[in-house]
Amino acid sequence: MSAAALLRRLAWSGLAVLAAAVLTFGLVYLVPADPVRVLVGPHATGAQLEEVRRTLGLDRPLPIRLASYLGGLLRGDLGHSYSEGRDVLPLIVERLPATAQLALAGLAVQVALGLPLGVVAARRPGSLVDRVATLLALGLVSAPVFLVGYLALDLLAFEPRVRWGLDLFPVGGGYRPLDPRFLALPALVLGTAGAGAYARLTRTAVLDELGREYIRTARAKGAAERRVVWRHALRNALGPLVSQLGVDAGAFLGGVAIVERIFGWPGVGQLALRSIETDDVPLVMGTVVFGTACVALASVAVDLAQAALDPRLRRG
Amino acid sequence: MDRWTAPRTGRSRRPLALLAASLALAACGSASPTPAGSAATSGAAEAGATPTTGGTLSIAFQGDIGSLDPAIGYDTVSWPAERLLFDTLVTYDAGTRIVPLLARTMPTVSADGRTYTFDLRDGVDFVRPDGSVLRPLRAADVAASLARLLDPKLKPAPDPAGADFYADIEGADAVLAGTTSTLAGVKVLGPTRVEFDLARPDATFLQVLALPFASIVPAEVAGEDTTAFAAHPVGSGPYLLRSYTKGQAAVFIRNPHFWDASRAGPDEIDLRVGVDGQAALQQVEAGSLDLMGDPLPAAAFGAVTADPRFARQVVRRTLVETQYLAMDTQPPAGSPLADVRVRQAIAQAVDKSYILKLVHGAGVAAGCIFPPDLPGYDPSCDPYPYDPAAARRLLAAAGYPNGFSTTLYTDTDDPDPRIAGALRDDLAAIGVRVDVVAQAFDTYLATIAAHKAPLAWNGWVQDFPDPSDFIDPLFSCASAGVGNSSNPAFFCDHAIDALAARARAEPDGPARLADYREIQRRIMAQVPWVPVRFPDYYTLVGSRVRGFALHPVWIDDLRSVWLAT
Numbered sequence: 001m002s003a004a005a006l007l008r009r010l011a012w013s014g015l016a017v018l019a020a021a022v023l024t025f026g027l028v029y030l031v032p033a034d035p036v037r038v039l040v041g042p043h044a045t046g047a048q049l050e051e052v053r054r055t056l057g058l059d060r061p062l063p064i065r066l067a068s069y070l071g072g073l074l075r076g077d078l079g080h081s082y083s084e085g086r087d088v089l090p091l092i093v094e095r096l097p098a099t100a101q102l103a104l105a106g107l108a109v110q111v112a113l114g115l116p117l118g119v120v121a122a123r124r125p126g127s128l129v130d131r132v133a134t135l136l137a138l139g140l141v142s143a144p145v146f147l148v149g150y151l152a153l154d155l156l157a158f159e160p161r162v163r164w165g166l167d168l169f170p171v172g173g174g175y176r177p178l179d180p181r182f183l184a185l186p187a188l189v190l191g192t193a194g195a196g197a198y199a200r201l202t203r204t205a206v207l208d209e210l211g212r213e214y215i216r217t218a219r220a221k222g223a224a225e226r227r228v229v230w231r232h233a234l235r236n237a238l239g240p241l242v243s244q245l246g247v248d249a250g251a252f253l254g255g256v257a258i259v260e261r262i263f264g265w266p267g268v269g270q271l272a273l274r275s276i277e278t279d280d281v282p283l284v285m286g287t288v289v290f291g292t293a294c295v296a297l298a299s300v301a302v303d304l305a306q307a308a309l310d311p312r313l314r315r316g
Numbered sequence: 317m318d319r320w321t322a323p324r325t326g327r328s329r330r331p332l333a334l335l336a337a338s339l340a341l342a343a344c345g346s347a348s349p350t351p352a353g354s355a356a357t358s359g360a361a362e363a364g365a366t367p368t369t370g371g372t373l374s375i376a377f378q379g380d381i382g383s384l385d386p387a388i389g390y391d392t393v394s395w396p397a398e399r400l401l402f403d404t405l406v407t408y409d410a411g412t413r414i415v416p417l418l419a420r421t422m423p424t425v426s427a428d429g430r431t432y433t434f435d436l437r438d439g440v441d442f443v444r445p446d447g448s449v450l451r452p453l454r455a456a457d458v459a460a461s462l463a464r465l466l467d468p469k470l471k472p473a474p475d476p477a478g479a480d481f482y483a484d485i486e487g488a489d490a491v492l493a494g495t496t497s498t499l500a501g502v503k504v505l506g507p508t509r510v511e512f513d514l515a516r517p518d519a520t521f522l523q524v525l526a527l528p529f530a531s532i533v534p535a536e537v538a539g540e541d542t543t544a545f546a547a548h549p550v551g552s553g554p555y556l557l558r559s560y561t562k563g564q565a566a567v568f569i570r571n572p573h574f575w576d577a578s579r580a581g582p583d584e585i586d587l588r589v590g591v592d593g594q595a596a597l598q599q600v601e602a603g604s605l606d607l608m609g610d611p612l613p614a615a616a617f618g619a620v621t622a623d624p625r626f627a628r629q630v631v632r633r634t635l636v637e638t639q640y641l642a643m644d645t646q647p648p649a650g651s652p653l654a655d656v657r658v659r660q661a662i663a664q665a666v667d668k669s670y671i672l673k674l675v676h677g678a679g680v681a682a683g684c685i686f687p688p689d690l691p692g693y694d695p696s697c698d699p700y701p702y703d704p705a706a707a708r709r710l711l712a713a714a715g716y717p718n719g720f721s722t723t724l725y726t727d728t729d730d731p732d733p734r735i736a737g738a739l740r741d742d743l744a745a746i747g748v749r750v751d752v753v754a755q756a757f758d759t760y761l762a763t764i765a766a767h768k769a770p771l772a773w774n775g776w777v778q779d780f781p782d783p784s785d786f787i788d789p790l791f792s793c794a795s796a797g798v799g800n801s802s803n804p805a806f807f808c809d810h811a812i813d814a815l816a817a818r819a820r821a822e823p824d825g826p827a828r829l830a831d832y833r834e835i836q837r838r839i840m841a842q843v844p845w846v847p848v849r850f851p852d853y854y855t856l857v858g859s860r861v862r863g864f865a866l867h868p869v870w871i872d873d874l875r876s877v878w879l880a881t
Contacts, residue, residue, distance in 0.1 A: 153594075158598045262594075266564050
């Protein structure tokens with residue numbers, strides 16, 4: 001990708017983030033909720049409500065508030081959180097390390113589970129193996145994360161500890177930086193949730209490649225089937241798989257709220273949930289815009305990676 | 317305070333509202349009767365044992381600490397934490413009685429009820445987080461701490477509610493307005509003697525001095541930046557802050573210079589935040605956590621309270637909270653609700669015992685306004701027992717033999733919509749057709765404030781245990797205006813306002829409580845509410861925890877807990 005093309009992609013990504021900000025802003029203010037009332041509580045008089053509203057700038061017309069928010073956004077200012085009394089950006093940034101660990105580990109699990117499952121299914125479409133793999137993948141896709149999360153906590157941490165005194169994983173989850181015992185279960189839950197969809201995608205992509213002529217040529221030349229599938233077909237099927245991984249990485253970095261909530265993981269997702277629960281509009285906006293930016297940047301990174309994988313894409 | 321004025325997690329500005337909202341959840345597990353074996357105190361069998369010192373006590377909350385600065389921290393996580401670090405002049409005993417803390421004895425109160433004089437304890441030191449002594453407590457610190465609480469220059473801006481509680485102190489207005497930083501009504505009479513002058517007599521004044529807002533801090537360290545002070549809090553309480561990582565945990569260690577050297581308790585308290593209720597419960601069951609800061613989660617309620625293994629670890633307390641059906645007493649012209657007979661008919665149509673079954677018996681049926689732990693509670697007050705036949709006769713007498721249609725508003729948190737459904741069915745039985753509208757909490761509050769809810773399913777948790785805190789915000793003409801959400805019945809009776817003003821100023825004692833019982837009786841005669849339930853709070857405590865009781869004001873009272881060795 002040329003520098004100009006990269007700049008173009010980045011500009012489009014920026015526009016996408018701005019569009020997301022405008023949409024979120026509209027949604028947040030369309031909801032007939034009054035954050036001020038929740039903020040000041042039942043003892044407050046009408047005058048106090050107005051005072052707080054004025055302090056927060058909520059008495060200004062909507063378009064002006066939007067313009068001032070977008071202006072701040074362009075300067076990298078995500079606003080000031082009502083409930084935390086601090087700027088939004090540092091609040092998000094200080095939670096990023098925890099979320100990044102979880103996101104990376106979750107992606108690793110997703111690939112480790114989803115990729116083989118998809119390839120195995122693609123090798124003999126319609127066979128028993130394919131059907132079992134497909135069933136498994138569909139099960140993973142449709143299992144709700146909150147259920148899998150609590151089941152994992154119960155069956156892999158709590159029951160072994162209470163029944164047999166086995167200290168496999170910390171009971172009830174929790175967080176300790178870079179400690180694999182704490183990271184394992186949330187990563188497993190996050191990864192299995194993504195693995196189903198990833199397996200389906202892998203199956204389709206590999207199947208697609210297996211029908212191509214170069215595969216027939218390779219087989220005709222007597223290449224081992226294992227080599228045909230894993231080296232030739234999979235390598236060429238990587239395009240959409242890397243794209244998907246990039247988008248997932250962005251989404252995970254933007255916060256995986258439910259997994260973080262269940263396991264007590266102090267990441268961006270928990271921050272987003274709390275901002276919604278406290279009607280902290282700037283923090284809601286901030287976490288959404290941050291999540292959008294993560295996905296947008298990840299997709300730019302994916303394009304760069306694609307270019308590296310596929311020489312045909314290297315030109316602008 | 318409204319019981320729902322807060323999200324279930326995260327920072328709340330209304331402390332008890334937060335726990336009550338989670339309580340609503342706690343009550344929706346699988347069906348189970350109220351366990352008879354649940355105790356009011358942990359380690360009941362060891363009740364006579366002598367508290368010991370040592371060990372690390374752990375407690376986990378879903379929400380985070382709002383702030384460790386007592387001037388602004390105001391939620392169910394911040395208060396227990398603040399009370400480890402700071403002391404107030406007076407506090408509550410195990411119940412709702414006020415006892416001295418930093419004050420040597422209870423204050424002397426002038427005959428007109430406007431002057432309170434305190435003598436402070438000797439030997440109280442402010443201690444820095446690193447364990448070094450800053451300096452001894454002085455009477456001037458009391459004046460400076462109260463003035464700081466009212467200071468409009470505090471950053472970030474303080475909670476309006478915090479300052480509101482102290483508005484009766486002489487000169488509070490001037491400090492609030494920013495024209496002076498000296499609170500004229502708090503006079504230093506000597507190194508350890510301080511006097512409060514009130515603009516008007518107020519029997520609740522000691523109650524507000526017991527709130528953590530009124531913690532005594534060294535003003536020169538506390539300053540105007542509450543974020544900085546919360547990061548390095550200096551107080552005189554039994555613990556020091558060793559570390560705090562936002563979103564993860566705060567660790568408190570014993571204050572080696574604490575003024576009560578004989579006090580026993582854990583060496584360290586590990587307060588974890590961001591912990592899901594179900595995860596916390598598993599940790600308590602597995603023995604890796606001592607206390608869950610939030611109530612028992614819904615899904616586990618039935619299993620845990622029925623499990624004989626936990627019979628001695630389940631702790632229960634009826635909250636100082638009343639849940640009620642509010643009926644608009646100032647409805648638009650032509651509304652049937654304007655007729656007190658119609659309101660009484662509705663009151664007699666509600667089957668409270670069924671609603672208690674809906675929440676697995678977690679609570680007590682409410683006959684009147686004041687809940688059991690509130691001074692002034694009157695167990696004999698139950699003017700409108702369940703009697704659908706009488707209700708139908710009343711409706712007919714009021715001119716509605718075939719009933720009428722109306723709307724009931726509720727918020728969307730379980731079990732509230734289910735309770736609203738039960739109310740609808742009860743009223744249908746007497747011919748009143750009710751449309752239930754469930755709204756997100758803040759929308760629901762706005763509906764009430766706009767005077768658009770004929771019927772509203774609501775609740776009120778004390779700010780402090782005094783009957784005035786149930787009468788003034790809920791039934792005064794001042795709170796019955798559009799824009800206010802605390803009086804959903806829009807109840808306004810100038811005669812009762814006058815009685816309430818007199819009772820509020822009366823000296824504390826049996827005569828005052830008798831007056832409040834009379835006020836309660838007179839309000840109930842006009843039937844603005846159907847009081848339905850005084851809810852229970854349940855929690856599970858670790859097997860080695862001793863001395864833990866759910867406190868009527870603090871809920872989690874970490875100052876009284878110790879660990880069995």
